[in-house]
Amino acid sequence: xxxxxxxxxxxxxxxxxxxxxxxxxxxxxxxxxxxxxxxxxxxxxxxxxxxxxxxxxxxxxxxxxxxxxxxxxxxxxxxxxxxxxxxxxxxxxxxxxxxxxxxxxxxxxxxxxxxxxxxxxxxxxxxxxxxxxxxxxxxxxxxxxxxxxxxxxxxxxxxxxxxxxxxxxxxxxxxxxxxxxxxxxxxxxxxxxxxxxxxxxxxxxxxxxxxxxxxxxxxxxxxxxxxxxxxxxxxxxxxxxxxxxxxxxxxxxxxxxxxxxxxxxxxxxxxxxxxxxxxxxxxxxxxxxxxxxxxxxxxxxxxxxxxxxxxxxxxxxxxxxxxxxxxxxxxxxxxxxxxxxxxxxxxxxxxxxxxxxxxxxxxxxxxxxxxxxxxxxxxxxxxxxxxxxxxxxxxxxxxxxxxxxxxxxxxxx
Amino acid sequence: xxxxxxxxxxxxxxxxxxxxxxxxxxxxxxxxxxxxxxxxxxxxxxxxxxxxxxxxxxxxxxxxxxxxxxxxxxxxxxxxxxxxxxxxxxxxxxxxxxxxxxxxxxxxxxxxxxxxxxxxxxxxxxxxxxxxxxxxxxxxxxxxxxxxxxxxxxxxxxxxxxxxxxxxxxxxxxxxxxxxxxxxxxxxxxxxxxxxxxxxxxxxxxxxxxxxxxxxxxxxxxxxxxxxxxxxxxxxxxxxxxxxxxxxxxxxxxxxxxxxxxxxxxxxxxxxxxxxxxxxxxxxxxxxxxxxxxxxxxxxxxxxxxxxxxxxxxxxxxxxxxxxxxxxxxxxxxxxxxxxxxxxxxxxxxxxxxxxxxxxxxxxxxxxxxxxxxxxxxxxxxxxxxxxxxxxxxxxxxxxxxxxxxxxxxxxx
Numbered sequence: 001x002x003x004x005x006x007x008x009x010x011x012x013x014x015x016x017x018x019x020x021x022x023x024x025x026x027x028x029x030x031x032x033x034x035x036x037x038x039x040x041x042x043x044x045x046x047x048x049x050x051x052x053x054x055x056x057x058x059x060x061x062x063x064x065x066x067x068x069x070x071x072x073x074x075x076x077x078x079x080x081x082x083x084x085x086x087x088x089x090x091x092x093x094x095x096x097x098x099x100x101x102x103x104x105x106x107x108x109x110x111x112x113x114x115x116x117x118x119x120x121x122x123x124x125x126x127x128x129x130x131x132x133x134x135x136x137x138x139x140x141x142x143x144x145x146x147x148x149x150x151x152x153x154x155x156x157x158x159x160x161x162x163x164x165x166x167x168x169x170x171x172x173x174x175x176x177x178x179x180x181x182x183x184x185x186x187x188x189x190x191x192x193x194x195x196x197x198x199x200x201x202x203x204x205x206x207x208x209x210x211x212x213x214x215x216x217x218x219x220x221x222x223x224x225x226x227x228x229x230x231x232x233x234x235x236x237x238x239x240x241x242x243x244x245x246x247x248x249x250x251x252x253x254x255x256x257x258x259x260x261x262x263x264x265x266x267x268x269x270x271x272x273x274x275x276x277x278x279x280x281x282x283x284x285x286x287x288x289x290x291x292x293x294x295x296x297x298x299x300x301x302x303x304x305x306x307x308x309x310x311x312x313x314x315x316x317x318x319x320x321x322x323x324x325x326x327x328x329x330x331x332x333x334x335x336x337x338x339x340x341x342x343x344x345x346x347x348x349x350x351x352x353x354x355x356x357x358x359x360x361x362x363x364x365x366x367x368x369x370x371x372x373x374x375x376x377x378x379x380x381x382x383x384x385x386x387x388x389x390x391x392x393x394x395x396x397x398x399x400x401x402x403x404x405x406x407x408x409x410x411x412x413x
Numbered sequence: 414x415x416x417x418x419x420x421x422x423x424x425x426x427x428x429x430x431x432x433x434x435x436x437x438x439x440x441x442x443x444x445x446x447x448x449x450x451x452x453x454x455x456x457x458x459x460x461x462x463x464x465x466x467x468x469x470x471x472x473x474x475x476x477x478x479x480x481x482x483x484x485x486x487x488x489x490x491x492x493x494x495x496x497x498x499x500x501x502x503x504x505x506x507x508x509x510x511x512x513x514x515x516x517x518x519x520x521x522x523x524x525x526x527x528x529x530x531x532x533x534x535x536x537x538x539x540x541x542x543x544x545x546x547x548x549x550x551x552x553x554x555x556x557x558x559x560x561x562x563x564x565x566x567x568x569x570x571x572x573x574x575x576x577x578x579x580x581x582x583x584x585x586x587x588x589x590x591x592x593x594x595x596x597x598x599x600x601x602x603x604x605x606x607x608x609x610x611x612x613x614x615x616x617x618x619x620x621x622x623x624x625x626x627x628x629x630x631x632x633x634x635x636x637x638x639x640x641x642x643x644x645x646x647x648x649x650x651x652x653x654x655x656x657x658x659x660x661x662x663x664x665x666x667x668x669x670x671x672x673x674x675x676x677x678x679x680x681x682x683x684x685x686x687x688x689x690x691x692x693x694x695x696x697x698x699x700x701x702x703x704x705x706x707x708x709x710x711x712x713x714x715x716x717x718x719x720x721x722x723x724x725x726x727x728x729x730x731x732x733x734x735x736x737x738x739x740x741x742x743x744x745x746x747x748x749x750x751x752x753x754x755x756x757x758x759x760x761x762x763x764x765x766x767x768x769x770x771x772x773x774x775x776x777x778x779x780x781x782x783x784x785x786x787x788x789x790x791x792x793x794x795x796x797x798x799x800x801x802x803x804x805x806x807x808x809x810x811x812x813x814x815x816x817x818x819x820x821x822x823x824x825x826x
Contacts, residue, residue, distance in 0.1 A: 016767055097788065103777045105787060112799050113769065191623075195799055210604075214624045216800045237822035244824035352817050354429055356526065364516045364820035373825070374518060374816070375510065386525050386608055386813040387629045388800035400799040403787070404765050407777035409650035411657035412786070 004186045007141060007174050008193025011114040014171040015139035019111045021168075023088035026134055033162045034081035037127070040158045041073055047154035048123065055121075055147045061251060066121045066148055076127050083131040086377045089395035090137055103407030110402045111137035113195035116187055118209065120201045121147035126155045129198075130173045132380050136398035139172045141194070143187060146179035153177060188213040196398075198381055203308055203334070218389060218397065220381035223253035223336035224308045225366050228325040228351065229273075230342030231264040237363065238269070238341040239276050244365040245339065247280040251310045253382060254337055254369040258305065259316045260325045263289070266318045270294050277314060286316035293318075305332050322347040326354045333357055335384045337366040358384060358391035417599045420554060420587050421606025424527040427584040428552035432524045434581075436501035439547055446575045447494035450540070453571045454486055460567035461536065468534075468560045474664060479534045479561055489540050496544040499790045502808035503550055516820030523815045524550035526608035529600055531622065533614045534560035539568045542611075543586045545793050549811035552585045554607070556600060559592035566590060601626040609811075611794055616721055616747070631802060631810065633794035636666035636749035637721045638779050641738040641764065642686075643755030644677040650776065651682070651754040652689050657778040658752070660693040664723045666795060667750055667782040671718070672729045673738045676702070679731045683707050690727060699729040706731075718745050735760040739767045746770055748797045750779040771797060771804035 001009070018026070037044070048068040055066060068076070089109070096106040115138045117129040126142055133140035144152045156175035163170045176183050187194065188209065196216050199209040203222035210219055227245060229238050245256035261270055270293045274284055278296060285300035300315045307315075319325045322340075329338050339361040340351040348362050359369045369392060371379025376394030383389040389397040414422070431439070450457070461481040468479060481489070502522070509519040528551045530542040539555055546553035557565045569588035576583045589596050600607065601622065609629050612622040616635035623632055640658060642651050658669035674683055683706045687697055691709060698713035713728045732738045735753075742751050752774040753764040761775050772782045782805060784792025789807030796802040802810040 020766060099781065099786065099788075103781075211627045216798060218800070234822070240824055241822055248825060348819075353433060357815075359816040359818060361818045362820065363822055364818050365824045367825035368512065368516075368818070368823070373512065375512075385629060387631070390814050391816050401803050402770075403772040403804050405772060405774045405777050405781070406761075407775065409647070409654055409776055410781070411653055411778045412661055412780035 002186065003178070004176065004183060004190065005193070007171075007176065008114070008190050010171040011139040011141050011174055012193050014169040015111065015113045017169050018134060018139055018172045019113075019137045021137065023091065026137065027084040029134055029162060029166055029168065030084040030131055031081055032166065033131070033159055034077040034084075036158050036162045037073060037077045037080065037155070040154070041070060044068060044073060044151065044154045044158070045070065047150040051148055051150045058121075058147065062121060062147075066123070066151075068123050068151055072124070076124050079124075080127055080131045083135050083378055086135065086395065089135065089399050099410070101407075101410045103405055103410045106404045106406070108402045108404055109399050112398055112400050114139050114141060114193055115398060116141040116143065116194045116197040116215070118143045118184055118187065118197065118199045118201070119145065121145040123148045123151040123155060125200065126152045126175070127159070129380075130159050132378055132395060132398060134172065135378075136395050138398055139174075141174050141176065141187070143176040143183060144179075149177065149179050185212070188215060191215050200381060218381065218383055218393070219385045220383055221253045221336070222308060222334040222384055223255070224257050224306060224332060224334045225254065225337045225339070226258040226260055226329045226333065227256050227339040227341060227366070228260040228319070228322070228329065229262060229265070229269060230322060230340060230344055230347050231262040232344040232347065233265070233341040234343060235265070235269055235272065239273050241339075241341060241363065241365050242273055243276050243280060245367055246277060246282060246314050247312065248365075248367055250312050253308070254366050255310070256339070256366055257307070257309055257314065258332070259314055260319045260328060261290075261316065262322075262325075263318050263320055266290070266293055270316070270318075281312050283313045284316060285313065287318060289318040290316045308334065322350055326351055329355050335386075336382065337361065337369040339364070339366050358382070415599065416591070417589065417596060417603065418606070420584075420589065421527070421603050423584040424552040424554050424587060425606050427582040428524070428526045430582050431547060431552055431585045432526075432550045434550065436504065439550065440497040442547055442575060442579055442581065443497040443544055444494055445579065446544070446572055447490040449571050449575050450486060450490045450493065450568070453567070454483060457481060457486060457564065457567045457571070458483065460563040464561055464563045471534075471560065475534060475560075479536070479564075481536050481564055485537070489537050492537075493540055493544045496548050496791055499548060499808060502548065502812050512823070514820075514823045516818055516823045519817045519819070521815045521817055522812050525811055525813050527552050527554060527606055528811060529554045529556065529607045529610040529628070531556045531597055531600065531610065531612045531614070532558065534558040536561045536564040536568060538613065539565045539588070540572070542793075543572050545791055545808060545811060547585065548791075549808050551811055552587075554587050554589065554600070556589040556596060557592075562590065562592050598625070601628060604628050613794060631794070631796050631806070632798045633796055634666045634749070635721060635747040635797055636668070637670050637719060637745060637747045638667065638750045638752070639671040639673055639742045639746065640669050640752040640754060640779070641673040641732070641735070641742065642675060642678070642682060643735060643753060643757055643760050644675040645757035645760065646678070646754040647756060648678070648682055648685065652686050654752075654754060654776065654778050655686055656689050656693060658780055659690060659695060659727050660725065661778075661780055663725050666721070667779050668723070669752070669779055670720070670722055670727065671745070672727055673732050673741060674703075674729065675735075675738075676731050676733055679703070679706055683729070683731075687729075694725050696726045697729060698726065700731060702731040703729045721747070735763055739764055742768050748799075749795065750774065750782040752777070752779050771795070
C-alpha cells in the first residue's frame with residue numbers, strides 16, 4: 001500500500017464513524033473546532049508567516065488569499081461555527097413505500113463516504129471543506145497547494161486534535177502533505193476509497209482533473225459568463241448591472257467576462273457602457289463592429305472568446321438578434337451563469353429555455369450565483385456540470401441516497 | 414469534423430427541439446413509434462434474420478437476447494407505448510423563492526440534453542433508450558453491438574421516420590453505425606456534445622468506460638451481490654430467499670453470487686442450503702471451512718470472490734459474525750444490492766448502516782432491485798455509483814435542474 005492508499009483506507013474506516021454520529025454530536029465537533037482554531041492562533045499564524053516567507057514570487061491577490069492573520073482566522077472560525085447551525089442534511093423524514101408483496105422500501109439520505117478536495121493556496125478551504133464534510137457525515141481527504149502547506153498542516157493538527165479529544169477517529173480529517181503533482185494524480189485514480197473529488201482552481205486544472213480522474217468528480221467554478229443586451233433592454237439599468245457583474249469582484253467565477261450587444265442599439269449603447277466600464281478601469285476588447293463604433297476598444301483575438309479573464313478585462317461582440325446571442329453563448333459558455341438584459345418576454349423565454357447553463361438571469365447581476373445568496377447557508381462550490389448537482393451547491397451535494405428494504409422472506413416470481 | 418462530431422452537433426441541435434416539446438407531443442411521438450414498429454415488422458425481422466445468420470458463434474443466451482421475432486417486437490412496441498403513459502419527468506410545480514433584493518429564483522427541471530447509450534447485442538435497448546430519452550426531453554445517440562447492427566439500423570429507420578412524419582428533427586434519435594472500438598473511444602471524449610453516457614454491458618466494459626471517459630458517465634449494473642445468513646435467520650425462509658436470488662434469473666445483475674454463513678449455524682444450515690441449490694443445478698464453490706462441512710463444495714479461488722458469474726455458480730464463505738460479514742461485503746461489493754437474512758435487530762441495523770450499496774435487503778430476495786419493482790414505471794438501468802442517481806433509475810435520472818432568475822436590475826453589493 002502506498003501512503004495515499006493507506007490514507008484512503010483510513011478515511012473509509014473513519015467515514016463509518018462520522019456517518020453514524022448524530023447531528024448534535026457533529027455540531028459539537030464543529031463548535032469545538034472553531035474554539036480550538038482561535039486557541040491555537042499563534043501556531044497557525046506562525047506557520048502562515050513561514051508560508052508567506054517562502055512565497056516571495058506570488059502575485060498580490062494570491063498572496064492576499066494565502067495570508068491568515070488574526071482577523072482572517074477569526075472569520076474562518078466564525079464560518080466553521082456557522083456550519084454547525086445549519087439544518088442536518090441527513091435528516092428525514094425519508095420517503096418510504098410498500099411493495100405489493102408486503103416488504104417496505106425506505107429511501108434514506110446518507111453521506112457520500114469519503115470526500116476528496118483538491119485546491120490551491122487558500123487555507124480557508126482546508127477548514128471549510130472539513131467543516132462541510134463533517135456536517136454532512138463524510139470523512140475528508142484534503143490536498144491543498146504547496147504555497148499553503150505549513151498553514152494547512154497547522155490547521156489540520158488543530159482539527160484532528162479536536163476529533164481525538166472528542167473520542168473520535170482523527171482520520172475523519174486527513175491532509176495530504178505531499179504537494180507534488182504525483183499525489184494529485186494518484187488521488188484521481190483511487191476509486192476504491194474516494195467517493196467524490198471536488199477540484200477547486202483554474203479552468204485548466206479542473207479540465208485536467210476531469211480528463212484524468214477515474215474517481216467521481218464534481219466540476220466547479222469555471223465561468224466564462226456572458227451578458228446579452230437585447231434591443232428592448234432598459235439601458236440605464238443595463239449599464240448598472242453590467243458594471244456590477246464585471247467590476248464588483250473581477251477575480252471570481254460569477255463575474256461577467258463577455259458582453260453581447262444587439263446591433264439595433266449598439267451605436268448608442270456601446271459608447272455609454274464602454275465609458276462606464278473604462279471609468280472603473282476595465283480594458284475593453286471587441287470584434288470589428290464594436291471597434292468601429294468605439295475606438296477605445298482593442299481588438300479581441302479568437303482566444304479571447306473562450307478565456308475567463310478573472311480580471312478587469314471584458315470582450316464585446318455585436319450580435320444580430322437574440323437567436324445569434326443564444327447560439328454564441330452556447331458555443332462559448334462554461335455552463336456557469338449567463339444573463340439576458342431585456343424587457344421582451346419572448347426573447348427572455350428563448351434565452352432562458354435554450355441557454356445551457358446552471359443559472360440563467362434576466363435583468364440581474366450574475367454576481368448572485370452563490371450558495372449563500374441562493375439561501376443554501378453554505379457553499380461547497382458551484383457545479384458547472386449537470387449530473388448530481390448543478391449551480392451553487394449546499395450540503396445536500398455531499399449526500400446520496402440508499403434504499404433499505406425490510407421484509408419477511410419475499411421472493412420474486 | 415469527424416462523422417461522430419457531426420452526429421454530436423446534430424444531437425445538440427435536435428435536443429433543443431425535443432426539450433421544448435410538451436409532454437402530450439412527446440407522448441404522441443412515442444405512440445406513433447409503437448405503431449410504426451409493428452407496421453414495419455417484416456423489414457425489422459428480416460434484418461434480424463440477417464444478424465442471426467452472421468452470428469453463428471454466439472452462445473445460446475446471447476443468441477436469445479439478439480433475436481427479434483414477432484412476439485419480441487410486440488413486446489418492444491408495448492413497452493414503448495407504456496412509456497407514453499408515465500408521468501412527465503419534467504413537470505412542475507418547480508420550487509421558487511425570492512431573494513431579499515426582490516428577484517425571483519426558479520428551480521426548474523430540465524432534460525440533460527444529449528444522452529449517449531453504449532450497449533451490446535440487445536436490440537430492445539435501442540428502442541427502450543430512444544423512448545426514455547424522448548419521454549424525458551433528450552436527444553439520444555445509440556451505439557449498439559456489432560452483432561445487432563442490421564436490426565438496430567432497421568429499428569432506427571422506423572423511429573427516425575416517425576420523427577420526420579411528425580415534423581420533428583430526426584436527429585433526436587441517431588444510431589452510430591460504426592461498430593468498431595474506435596467509435597466508442599471517440600464517444601467517450603465528446604464532452605462538447607454528450608451530456609451523459611450510460612454504458613450497459615459486462616463489468617469489464619463498464620470499468621473501461623469509467624476509466625477512459627471524459628464525458629459524464631452513469632455506471633450501471635455490475636452486481637457481485639452477497640447474502641449474509643445470520644445466526645438468527647429463519648432457516649427455512651432463508652433457503653427460499655437464497656434459492657430465488659440465485660436461480661430465478663441467474664444472468665441478471667440482481668442475482669445473488671456469494672453466500673456468507675454465520676459459523677454458529679453453518680454445520681446444519683450449509684448442507685441444507687447446498688442441497689436446495691444443487692437441486693436447482695447450481696455449482697457450489699467455497700472456502701476451506703465450507704468445504705470441510707460439505708464435500709459437494711468445490712474450492713473457490715481468490716478470483717472467485719470478485720467475480721460476477723451471471724451463471725448457476727455460487728461461492729460460499731463461513732464468517733465469524735455480522736461484523737466480519739460487513740467487512741467482507743464492503744471489500745468485495747460492486748455497490749449494487751446486498752442482503753442480510755436475520756431476525757436480530759442490532760445485526761440488521763449494523764448491516765443496513767454500514768454496507769455500502771445502493772440497495773440493502775433484510776429478508777428479501779435481491780431480485781427485486783429493478784425500476785419496475787420499485788414502482789418507477791421505467792428503468793434506464795441500475796446505478797452502482799453514488800452521484801446523481803443510485804440504484805434503480807427511473808426517468809428523473811435523465812433530467813437535471815436549472816436555475817432561472819428574474820429581476821429588475823438587481824446588483825450585488
